[in-house]
Amino acid sequence: MNSSIAVIRHRESFNSIFVYYFLSSSFIQGLIHQLKDGMGVPHLFQADIRKFPLLHPPLEEQNEIAIFLDRKTAAIDTLIAKKQRLIQLLEEKRAALINQAVTKGLNPDVPMKDSGIPWIGEIPEHWTVTTVKRACSSVRDGSHNPPPRVEGEYRLLSARNIQNGKFILRDDDRLMDEAAFKELERSYTVRPGDVVVAVVGATTGKSAVVEAIEKVSVQRSIAILRAASSITKAEYLNFWIANLATQHEIAVIASKYSAQGGIYLEDLANLTFLLPPLKEQVKALILLANASAPILKTEQKLNLQIKKLQEYRQSLITAAVTGKLEIAIDDVAC
Numbered sequence: 001m002n003s004s005i006a007v008i009r010h011r012e013s014f015n016s017i018f019v020y021y022f023l024s025s026s027f028i029q030g031l032i033h034q035l036k037d038g039m040g041v042p043h044l045f046q047a048d049i050r051k052f053p054l055l056h057p058p059l060e061e062q063n064e065i066a067i068f069l070d071r072k073t074a075a076i077d078t079l080i081a082k083k084q085r086l087i088q089l090l091e092e093k094r095a096a097l098i099n100q101a102v103t104k105g106l107n108p109d110v111p112m113k114d115s116g117i118p119w120i121g122e123i124p125e126h127w128t129v130t131t132v133k134r135a136c137s138s139v140r141d142g143s144h145n146p147p148p149r150v151e152g153e154y155r156l157l158s159a160r161n162i163q164n165g166k167f168i169l170r171d172d173d174r175l176m177d178e179a180a181f182k183e184l185e186r187s188y189t190v191r192p193g194d195v196v197v198a199v200v201g202a203t204t205g206k207s208a209v210v211e212a213i214e215k216v217s218v219q220r221s222i223a224i225l226r227a228a229s230s231i232t233k234a235e236y237l238n239f240w241i242a243n244l245a246t247q248h249e250i251a252v253i254a255s256k257y258s259a260q261g262g263i264y265l266e267d268l269a270n271l272t273f274l275l276p277p278l279k280e281q282v283k284a285l286i287l288l289a290n291a292s293a294p295i296l297k298t299e300q301k302l303n304l305q306i307k308k309l310q311e312y313r314q315s316l317i318t319a320a321v322t323g324k325l326e327i328a329i330d331d332v333a334c
Helices: 016-024 026-035 046-050 059-103 178-185 234-242 244-254 265-269 278-321
Strands: 112-114 122-124 128-131 136-141 154-157 174-176 195-198 207-209 216-218 222-227 272-275
Touching: 016 059, 016 278, 026 278, 059 234, 059 244, 059 278, 136 265, 154 178, 174 178, 178 216, 195 234, 207 234, 222 234, 222 265, 234 244, 234 272, 234 278, 244 272
Parallel strands: 154 216
Antiparallel strands: 112 122, 128 272, 136 222, 154 174, 195 207, 195 222
């Protein structure tokens, strides 16, 4: 055990499960959010933890609350797990559709040839085996020397801004002033139609096509791929990065470097790229868009349901441990 863990040993007049739920409540979690401090990674000091207020109902009531919350939260957690599993199955289905379209094509009767790549196998005979850099007009990464964090309207984004196939802004983005942005803009421009790829950390390999965006630059955890329009479409390039074969290649490369994972820009540029004619790319994009739309819509609904269940779970815990919820005997009966 190290200094990143605090051990709280309660007195005999407390039920340990009740204490756990109390510390999990919105009341304490809100307090923790306010108290987090320190250089680098936010953390709590032991002195702060000692100051946490703790309600002390009679032990019998604590036991009843603990039993009630164990049963209720277990039911909610089971429902959340089922919805998360359904999302996983939908993602697997979509991944299979993408993989089929970008490695085998849409015509099952077309002559095939060996790609020479074990994890890809046969490909349409008229397709070209090349590399990502050959399909791009430029391959760059973000700034290796980010400017100081200051208040401003300009953002310095990172791999954490690539979420669910989108390149998004977050409330906690790193901000910089105009002078710093102008300096970065000389070398690290991001514009609509670029494909951004996470190249550092747990999300290595995640990608998105940049939509309307301004006053934004990126850190080195992101690579910027600019598709050569005469060769490939940005959306097709993004699907290629997301396909199972490419994700396998990225994972193999990333595993060689460090526990954190990541790939160098040169590795990304030299990833395999299967190049079909532009007309076939457009047809594949239409098919994938039509097939993906209902899957993504269902995933969105499920994620919203999960969020509401998590909020309900949190509010139930808070209400129970702060005495705002009356618990009947039937609620704790086995």
